[in-house]
Amino acid sequence: MNLASKRARRRSSAQARAPGKIILAGEQFVVLGAPAVAMAINLYSNAEAKPNATNDGSIGIDIPLRYLSKSATPSQLTDIGGFLQPLRIAAEATLDHIGKVGQGVDVNVDCEIPIAAGLGSSAATTVAIISAVSQCQGADLDRREIFKLAFIPERFLHGKPSGVDQATCIYGGTIQFTRPSTVKPVQYRTNPVFLLCDTGIHHETKRLVGSVVKKSLVEKKLFRDYLDQVREISRGVVRALKTEDSVDLGSLMSTNHELLQKIGVSHPKLDQLVRVARRSGALGAKLTGAGGGGCIVAVCATARDRDRIARALRKEGGTPYAISRDVHGVVARPIVTVLK
Numbered sequence: 001m002n003l004a005s006k007r008a009r010r011r012s013s014a015q016a017r018a019p020g021k022i023i024l025a026g027e028q029f030v031v032l033g034a035p036a037v038a039m040a041i042n043l044y045s046n047a048e049a050k051p052n053a054t055n056d057g058s059i060g061i062d063i064p065l066r067y068l069s070k071s072a073t074p075s076q077l078t079d080i081g082g083f084l085q086p087l088r089i090a091a092e093a094t095l096d097h098i099g100k101v102g103q104g105v106d107v108n109v110d111c112e113i114p115i116a117a118g119l120g121s122s123a124a125t126t127v128a129i130i131s132a133v134s135q136c137q138g139a140d141l142d143r144r145e146i147f148k149l150a151f152i153p154e155r156f157l158h159g160k161p162s163g164v165d166q167a168t169c170i171y172g173g174t175i176q177f178t179r180p181s182t183v184k185p186v187q188y189r190t191n192p193v194f195l196l197c198d199t200g201i202h203h204e205t206k207r208l209v210g211s212v213v214k215k216s217l218v219e220k221k222l223f224r225d226y227l228d229q230v231r232e233i234s235r236g237v238v239r240a241l242k243t244e245d246s247v248d249l250g251s252l253m254s255t256n257h258e259l260l261q262k263i264g265v266s267h268p269k270l271d272q273l274v275r276v277a278r279r280s281g282a283l284g285a286k287l288t289g290a291g292g293g294g295c296i297v298a299v300c301a302t303a304r305d306r307d308r309i310a311r312a313l314r315k316e317g318g319t320p321y322a323i324s325r326d327v328h329g330v331v332a333r334p335i336v337t338v339l340k
């Protein structure tokens with residue numbers, strides 16, 4: 001469909017939802033060029049967009065108060081404008097892309113993904129906004145267009161995003177991602193038994209990624225070696241998923257955690273949860289996302305093991321989640337109003 005016919009449809013309200021993600025291998029190193037393996041999960045960010053009634057070109061972004069009060073740091077609470085800025089940038093970039101600058105839209109966002117926890121809440125939210133805003137203006141964007149547009153708010157937030165977060169929530173399922181834009185779906189039948197556990201400590205992706213990039217420029221030889229190891233780990237993780245070998249998968253994930261410790265992005269609480277998960281019978285565990293707080297992901301032999309390990313992690317102060325794989329990625333639909 002060409003752009004003109006894409007836009008021929010009438011404007012109406014539209015809804016979109018995009019999943020969060022976990023990274024099974026390669027976070028941080030993916031920014032430096034190594035492949036990462038990530039899986040979309042069944043926690044979602046939802047956006048609803050409608051053309052602005054006054055048609056004055058303004059962009060309204062609304063988020064529930066609990067979204068701020070539960071998850072934001074105190075400085076974010078006093079800077080709601082700053083908090084909303086990347087979301088507004090996502091809507092503006094979309095209108096610009098489809099040639100509708102000056103068309104006002106109102107966007108309501110509701111995100112069930114814990115924020116600043118390594119689960120890709122910002123990418124899922126901006127991807128949902130891009131999809132809902134384009135749909136409400138009568139444009140169907142393809143996945144590549146959404147991927148490119150999502151870099152605009154992601155760069156504003158993170159400085160140097162690899163693109164793995166938005167690729168995972170756009171495509172869904174499990175993917176192997178390499179910068180700048182290679183997305184290879186990883187197909188397998190049975191999902192391993194994963195357990196996610198949140199430390200409750202918020203992290204700042206921009207600062208953590210910045211520190212790793214800086215270190216990689218100083219310790220070039222060491223990082224070349226790390227990147228080789230991560231390439232092997234990611235390759236091994238894809239193989240373990242395809243052959244349904246959770247023992248191998250767990251061992252590779254634990255090795256990946258050790259590398260993340262070495263580059264200084266772990267946190268004592270993450271290390272403690274990883275240790276307790278393994279001591280309680282997990283086949284392997286690692287931090288997921290930028291590190292410095294946020295979540296760990298553990299792979300377990302059975303659902304019964306997962307429940308036992310979850311109880312042990314809860315005793316350590318973590319918040320466990322049983323997660324499953326989202327296979328749809330971002331989904332958008334117009335909201336049709338039936339006139340009587």
Ligand code: PMV
Nearest residue numbers: 028118120161162205289290
């Ligand atoms: O923002 P997070 O915690 O979901 O982590 C994103 C993954 C990183 O590799 C740390 C950054 C990136 O852009 O790839």
